[in-house]
Amino acid sequence: MLNPRITAIIRELLKADTPLTSEYLARVLAVTSRTVRNDMKELEAIVEDFGASIKSIRGTGYQLLIHEDLTFRQFLLEIVEQENEKYDEIPTLPEDRIRYIIKRLILADEYCKLDDIADELYISRSTLQNDLKNVKHIFQRYGITLEKRPNFGLKVIGDEFKVRLCIYSYIFQKNENVLDLVNTDWLIYTKKDYAYIRKVIIDRINTHNISLSDISLNNLIVHIAIAFHRIRKEKYVSLFHSDLLELKREKQYQVAKEIVKELEKGLTVRFPESEIAFITIHLLGTKMVTELHLDESTIHEMIDNQIGSVVNKILESIDYELNLGIKDDKELYVAMCLHLKPAIHRYHYEINLPNPLLDEIKSNYPAAFQAAVIASLVLKHELEIDINENEIGYLAIHLGAAIENTKIGKKLKRCLIVCATGVGSARLLASKIHSKFTDKVEIVGTTDYYKLNKISLLNIDFIISTIPILTELSIPVIHVNTILGGGDFEKIETVLAGRSTQNLPYVKKELVFLQKEFETRDKVLNYLCRQLQSLGLVSEDFLESVFAREQLSPTSYGNFVAIPHPITPQTDSTFWTICTLKKPVDWGEKRVQFICLLSVEKNSTNDLQNMYDYLVDLIDDQQIVQRLLKCKTYPEFETVLSIKNKH
Template sequence: MEATMHNILLSLRQRKILQSLKYKTEYVTGKELANELNVSSRTIRNDINEINNLLKESGIVIESKRSVGYLLRTENSAELAHILKINASFLSRDDRIRYILYRLCVEEDPINLYDLEDEMFISSTTLDIDIQTLKKNYILEYPFIKFYKKKNFISLESDELKRRIILNQIFTENWDYNSTGNAFYNYQDLDNDILVLIMSEIKIYLNEYNVRLEDLSMVELGLGISIAYFRIQNGFYITKTSSHTTNDKFSIHLIDDILDSLENKLDVKFPQNDRIPFYYFMASSKLLNAKLLNFRTVKDYFDHEIIEMCDEYIQKIKDVFHLDFSSDEDFYITTLQLFRSIKVPFRRPNKLITQEYSLRTQYLIEFEIAYLIQPLALKYLGSYFNYSEITYLTFCISGALSYYNRTLPKINTVILCHHNLSVAWNLKHTVLENFSDFIDIHELLPVYTKDMREFNDIDLILSTVNKNMTTSVSCKSLQISPFFTERDRHNLRHYIHSTRIEHLYNNTNLSLYDLLDNASWIESSNCSDFFDALKLLYNELTKELPLDVSFLASIMQRESILTFAHHPHVSFVYQIGDYEKTSACAMTLDHRIKYHDNKIRIIVLVAIAKNDSNFIFKMLNELFNSDFNLNDLKFLKTKKEILNALKTYIL
């Protein structure tokens, strides 16, 4: 029985039903419970059926009598309390934070912290940490709602629009597109029947008006109207006129038709002030017809600030990294639409359900180019991009680089195959089927001819035998199977990717080895904090260059959004600026620092002169995309040991 109890997981709404029935001695109707929890009687029935199914072996049951109501029966009240407590322990920190924020948004009166501790069965220390994280993730970002703490009570400012925006954010985060809802949504008071009805009406009118939304926008609109309905039913209206308005009559008529229809079906009234945010949202979120968008027509579809922001960003990429994307119309239009979407104040991009390490490893270079947007984001949108927004821009950059790479000269390749011609011929076409955008295969040769041919005009030899094929330093050899396996595809893809990155820093003379060889070093430091280590390195670096505090401030600002500690064992921290030369200071730690789930042994702080800006690509490629094994740095604590480890791979 004990094992069964620990596997029971009730939603917060189901817990509320149990709490409500716990002290009742007479039957309670489904309608009474529905009114209490702001859901439909059908939702109550579904929840009670699920509760009884989950608790069927516990001796706890909610009895139901037709036309009478529900009554909780339990053989052991202590067992019931235990089950409720066990359920709280299943809540993750993210769930707890969203639940606290939800309570703050829907409560009129300040919330007692002691009551929250008891309700969620957590300590005051845990609650304090949760609140600090809540403030960082939600209060300090749009809509910038004011947070109050007075003695043992917490509350939010009573701005109804801001509260609804936050409610939409916490319900939308990590939405499960494979079903309807997400884990947190299922815990709360929104009625699924109402949401389904609202979503259906939206789809009907979007189809009638021939309008498409992104999936995220569809969820946000459906939840936004559901939240408005829920709040209006409880007597809360938007009293302040929104500063975000639109003259887009098409979007206004579309929203009015949706809300007018819902007024009749839900027996509710959506006043004008409650409609205005949806007008703006629709005007800014409806997808544009891609067939109508080109360099000449963008001015007819995007406001001038978004166009200026995109133009300046493309110019900045060219100025800093010498990459010209100005002729890539597809990239330009896609980036404009991303900026337009981010400008909508009522939304955040979906958080990507993947580990940051995986994304950073795959898109190391692209993240660096994307991060150039930050001063322009502040200039045109009033705030820096957050991690999710940077990530979505990174995807745009990745697409632009893919297009750019396809415009580069192809890799001149020969195949040396020890099998007969038919095998070699098949191998050629299998390779081209996968990589024809990047590779030209000039010849199919028997292996023995390697000693009779110079390969000075060839970039790559694909060989079916494990032999040294050439002495030419400009020609690379890769061994592949005659049947071109998945491993061969991976190795060739990695080679092409690394080669294309090398094109981005062909004119960079600075090497990673020389940078570290000429750096000042702090060996075997007993520093135990990542930021303390950065401050020590900064103080040391100021002996080489006349840096001011803005250098360290920029580093810290970036670290708060896009961490430098994205791989284990070593972290390179850098800033491009008007420095007379590129200089570095390195630190090895006596005991590794655990930071962002990585254990760091070596931290290097680099001030990169503008004329060396593309060295960032070289540094990242050589360190994280090469054959170098970062685990080789795991136990190294001296400059000599580290340079010796790097020498084999990058010299």
């Protein structure tokens, strides 16, 4: 039976196009380089029997060489079967270990010994102690503490309602299939229980013409299943009498009462009145809108005036800060209004609705997520509501759809031509561009170079020039031949596709800091913001705004990368400040070694989505990030980034 850490190393070697160092593997697995080297010796002996070998190149790293493809494939199949049988729940990455420990502690009926947990995870007691620091920090968010008893271990202590919310968030949030939890040691309910609860809920919501999305329905089933699991252990939620009376007045209370009546028949368990109120709370946190045959006027009647006003302010703020062109999107307005009402109920009752798409939204739609962050600031100002990152992610889904819709009907890119060889040549150049890019480019005019400084570039997307323009401008400049050739067309296509013609877009030598020795996220951010302030690029408020953004949702994205930025745009131009670290630091619930502090131009008229796309493409490339982390000088860094740009 293979150590799960060794199977993780095999996965990393299979994914890699280049050799992997022990330092890199140690970072991924959150162990020491020495542990990795010992594992590699064991792995070398294992793979030799299955048609492969490990090539160790001094100063470069380890590489997996496969000599007998069929034999090695059989070996991989055996590993997969082994994992399915026993190691489904044994994680190797630190963030997965933390989730495992939370699960282990919160579902335990009695005290848990640390040595037992360390043995289950194949880690040392000191590694477990480090992981426990993060676990305690997460528990604090729910008002949960760990009671320690000598010779017995640790036990979870906390309010039952908060404990259930924690179970919901940290056991089910990452599970794509909730039925995974009915076949493991973490048994919460059986498949039969799950199916029965689902049937009862669907029957009731159909009776009352309640429309729920699949995610909302699944969340409600899970909440009730958790309640069932806890009631069987005689763990009950408690509510203040005033809260109970208030909930009884809601129409959702009647639906909850009917659901409970049916559940008690099939599950042979009694739900006290407080549990009916608990289910009511979760019904209030779902979109209780009947979508059958509703016309536009009826939908608008359902929208609360206060919420409608707040959504208008949200869209105006996003338009002012990011210029995304979605302010007048009527469909977005309605979607945001209908989404916010249950979201406000969730906030009021502290329901942290898991968002299974959160990581993908943050990574792939950063512009939409930043727009949602701005929306959260408006909610805080107008309604004194602090929504969490899961809710921000749900808002980002609506905003991202609107942003994508603007791309479908995207207006033509506006282009100015600078030509030094006379009007005839300029007109010929314009005609050639127009015939080649009819549906993509609008030529707004031509000018001589010496007149360029008198022309406003506010509504122009890029310049095509037959002579080099040495002055730094706010928009891209494409240098072409007077008689356009094939290479010139490629340059224009590059700009139209949103890619930069420069080797290192948004990167300046004086803003790249390599191989730094910082031990915490805060020290990294303090250092970078001081550097920017000393160069006169940011104000004194910049650092405070960056920390405010981190408070809402950590900007760590996996692959050892974080992209911190101010909560709203602060600077007069868009640029990146890069920092690499000798050792990873904890950043949210992830570990980070490559930091790109992003500064976006205030009230920008440029299409920032292209910049975000470029950045996401860069940080998603595991091999490039690994190579950038090794760079010790700017020329090395420039070379690696240039290689990435060519691809």
